[in-house]
Amino acid sequence: MYSALYSHINRFIDLSTDEKEILASLLKSFSFKKKAFLLEQGQICKANYFVVKGCLRLYFIDIKGAEQTTQFAIENWWITDLTSFIFQKPSEFYIQAAENTEVIAIEQHHYEEMFDKLPKIERYFRLILQKNHQASQRRIMFLYSFTAEERYHHFNGLFPGFVQRIPQYMLASYLGFTPEFLSKIRAKK
Template identity: 40%
Template sequence: MKATEHPFYHHLKKYVSFEDTDFPKILSHFETLTLAKKEIAMQAGNPCNHNYFVIKGCLHMYFTSENGAERTVQFALEGWWLTDFLAFQNRTNTDFNVQAVEKSQVLCISNEQQELLLKEFPVLERYFRTIYQIAYGASLIKVKYVYDLSKEEIYLHFTEHFPEFAQRVPQYLIASFLGLTPEYVSEIRAKNRS
């Protein structure tokens, strides 16, 4: 695949400028992983050493509550990043798991490689700052919806504004992400079909 055909090349170009000839050098800091459906990429209790960029597929990040329930906190489709950003930054253990929702191909960069990448290509500091700002803003919006909307409104808003997730992600994971039960999501869906 030519550099200019790579999905990550196009993603980077949306945010920063760099020479096309530099892309192979940028890409050399990453490892490409293929994850099977339900395969764990990052496991709670272990050091958070990697940040994941989805080329193809879908990932979700979740924790397991004291009662054993899995609580999804984030999803990532093509063109999205996913990691425990705080643990990644601080090089500490994570409380979260990252798992493939479907067969996925991801770029993976370690703490060390990201530092080397940013020294070699300082323009990517701006890229990562922008990505982190977008991720933080999305988290704030989610919190606002939890406070402002009813449970039914939260579900309807999510499926209306993020149809790509609603079509690809199993309902039980969407329910977990929105703080709902799968049974309640089924009730909402049945009500809106009639």
């Protein structure tokens, strides 16, 4: 049932069969239809989500009322509003399914229990958070040092299949420009 997650974990640490059973007792599986919300602004984020199939996005509404996508999660990626999740404070973000999506969730009330029962998992999450932080830093650097067109071509080069999967307005929001500008870039091909 949790084979995709176990495979991902095994890229970073080794879990025994007994440890996998303990972990399984703390996890839940969910399916979400496209456009469904896992979290809305003002709610407290209750889970960290591992995407088995599909795509989720994290976004906020800016002062002009526009959606600003800050993160996507596709297969084998984690997504949460970490601040809301860890500190149990109301979120400033939304988490929405960009496609029909299947996830494995570790709920907040099981988080410390998971670390207590499975100390190796703490290392796994530390490594995942380090990779996530590095990706966030690079994204910020690209937003400030690349032109809009360079950002699109760089992202498309890294994730060519993903660019075709998500709606144009979500991709444009993530890359920091309008859907109309994205249409112009794509028309230049």
